[in-house]
Amino acid sequence: MKLSARNVVPGKVLSVTKGATTAHVRIEIAGGQVVTSAITNEAVEELGLVEGGKAYAVIKASDVMVAVD
Amino acid sequence: MKLSARNVVPGKVLSVTKGATTAHVRIEIAGGQVVTSAITNEAVEELGLVEGGKAYAVIKASDVMVAVD
Amino acid sequence: MKLSARNVVPGKVLSVTKGATTAHVRIEIAGGQVVTSAITNEAVEELGLVEGGKAYAVIKASDVMVAVD
Amino acid sequence: MKLSARNVVPGKVLSVTKGATTAHVRIEIAGGQVVTSAITNEAVEELGLVEGGKAYAVIKASDVMVAVD
Amino acid sequence: MKLSARNVVPGKVLSVTKGATTAHVRIEIAGGQVVTSAITNEAVEELGLVEGGKAYAVIKASDVMVAVD
Amino acid sequence: MKLSARNVVPGKVLSVTKGATTAHVRIEIAGGQVVTSAITNEAVEELGLVEGGKAYAVIKASDVMVAVD
Structure with missing residues (x-):
């Protein structure tokens, strides 16, 4: 499947923390x-x-903000 | 200013493409x-x-999806 | 690629309208x-x-609101 | 109330699953x-x-991605 | 129509700026x-x-970040 | 840090309600x-x-919908 989202960033799962309905997944990228x-x-x-598994962080361009110091 | 967004990723501006109201900014990160x-x-x-300037890509955790092959 | 987004809805492209940087794509689903x-x-x-082509509308659950009359 | 969101999709509530603060609502549409x-x-x-009740899934166009096989 | 979005903020339209496909609408609230x-x-x-017209800014809670100095 | 988000609204924290992974923060603005x-x-x-503390509600323009009666 090819996706319109501009940001498909490969990485490795560092941790998975499940809540009651929502989980937080931390992915280490380059x-x-x-x-x-x-x-x-x-x-x-x-x-x-699972921890150590390969995964992609996928982010739509319109969900990425920019900041400067 | 400290932000609740979990993802504040440092990088360098590669390009800025302005549309009529919306601009696309490409940022090279690590x-x-x-x-x-x-x-x-x-x-x-x-x-x-501007191209070459320092900038951060800022993304709220709830806007990050995960994908696997 | 398998995606965490809960909503991957098959359909057919009805129209593609390009702006300066942003395009609107209308997809007819079931x-x-x-x-x-x-x-x-x-x-x-x-x-x-392109018009008539197969495509999926993909939406993260946290981006779906609910309304009632 | 009329809403700018381009996607207001009528359906029926299939299930409501409450977490600690976030609930998942599944809606069956056409x-x-x-x-x-x-x-x-x-x-x-x-x-x-509630299960069986009428509801709309409401989604802003900028939150809808597109995918192809 | 009643909406799940937690933030429905009444105000007055200050300006409408149309791009090729995307418009920016500025609303003055309390x-x-x-x-x-x-x-x-x-x-x-x-x-x-139109400028001067009554309108609501509608924002899903999961799209609101928090910042502190 | 200066942010691209168009809406950085000053206010005061009214309440913080933590779930298993997600918290709801209510901020009183002007x-x-x-x-x-x-x-x-x-x-x-x-x-x-914490309750009573100063905070900003930060919202990307593309996450703000508009509604009319």
């Missing part, structure tokens, strides 16, 4: 940068996300 | 990964975003 | 319902989106 | 397609969302 | 605060948005 | 209007958000 995602618990199970 | 952002033209001017 | 998406012109080209 | 929404528990109560 | 929205040109026409 | 935000528990701790 350069040691860590990206945090909030997805449903259901998605965690369906994708079989 | 490891050569490129992140594309869609922000208002007004924000581009206010932040003084 | 029951004749039409879903409108706003994505980058770049994504339209990369995905080869 | 053609048997199911849309999952993540909203606050507070909104579930305020809208009186 | 206390003189101005909120900027990016919606489709189509929505501007459908809602009949 | 004119007594209350804005509800959903952020991670981690962000609440990192920003030291």
Whole structure:
């Protein structure tokens, strides 16, 4: 499946923290940068996300802000 | 200013492409990964975003999806 | 690629309207319902989106609101 | 109230699953397609969302991605 | 129509700036605060948005970040 | 840090309600209007958000919808 989202960033799952309905998944991408995602618990199970597994952080361009010092 | 967004990723502006109201800003982050952002033209001017300038890609955790092959 | 987004809805492209940087893509899904998406012109080209083509509307659960009369 | 969101899709509530603060509401729309929404528990109560009740899935065009096989 | 979005803020339209596909609508809310929205040109026409008209800024709680100095 | 988000609205924290992973923060802005935000528990701790504290509600323009009666 090819996706319109402009940002499909490869990485490795560092941790999965499940809440009651929402899980936080931390993904280490190139350069040691860590990206945090909030997805449903259901998605965690369906994708079989586990620590150490390969995963992509996927972000629509319109959801990316820019900041400067 | 400290922000609740979990993802504040440092990088360098690769390009700024202005549309009629919306601009696309490409930011190179660690490891050569490129992140594309869609922000208002007004924000581009206010932040003084130019090619080669330092900038952060800022993304709320709830806007990050996860994918696996 | 399997995606954490809970909503991956199959349909057919009805129209593609390109702006300066942002395109509006209308997708007809089951029951004749039409879903409108706003994505980058770049994504339209990369995905080869054309009228009549098969496509999915993909929506993260946290981006879906609910309303009642 | 008329809303700028381009996608206001009528359907029927299939299930409501409350977490600690976030609830997942599954809505069956035309053609048997199911849309999952993540909203606050507070909104579930305020809208009186119950299984079998009529509801709309409301989605801003800029939150809809497109994918192709 | 009652909406799950937690933030439905009444105000007055200050300006409407149409791009090729996306319009920026500035709404003055209580206390003189101005909120900027990016919606489709189509929505501007459908809602009949004009300077001085009454309008609400509608924002899902999961789209609101928090910052501190 | 200067942010591309068009809406940085000053206010005072009314309440913080933590869930398992997601917290709801209500902020009173000018004119007594209350804005509800959903952020991670981690962000609440990192920003030291407490009732009565000063805080900004930060919202990207593309996440603001418009409604009319």
